[in-house]
Amino acid sequence: MTPTVLTSAVLAGALALAQILLVLAMACAAFRMLRGPRAQDRILGLDTLYVNAMLMLLTFGIRTGSTVYFEAALVIALLGFVATVAAAKFLLRGEVIE
């Protein structure tokens, strides 16, 4: 086994393990979103869930070596912020756009 093959295997294993860890993190966030006792817990869970989904897309990008996933991650980061602030504003005022 040549060194390049060995380090490629290490990288593949590390990426697979990182994706498993991120899936577990997403499961924690989804549990908090579904079972959170109050509305603010659900919003916090949703916020964490989209950040984890963004990180998952970045690891997919490293794994396939294509930069397409980066743009999807950027869009998720932008839209997730807007969604969370809109939900928090709704919690604060009872309507999103006054």
Place this chain on the structure above:
Amino acid sequence: MTDVPELPAWAALLTALFVLGGASITLIGCLGLLRLQTFYRRVHAPTLGTTLGTGGILIGSMICFSVLETRPVLHEILIALFVTVTTPVTLIVLVRATLNRPPSLQ
């Protein structure tokens, strides 16, 4: 296993280290989100994932693509900057909304 990009050894090991570290820290933050007792404690936990976790995975991605394309790839900084700027804003708005709710709903 075959679709991982062909990187030199040092780049592959550095990428693996950063990505694995970032994912582990994100998982620790989400376990905190799951296990902590009150909302005001829980609101601190996921920031581990949005700062150190995002930073680690983005640095790994920057190393990987910089070596693959043999030029500095810096557009990951966009995501890092945006997430770093927006996370405190989000959490301040959320906590302020919670503080203004009636005590039975906090």
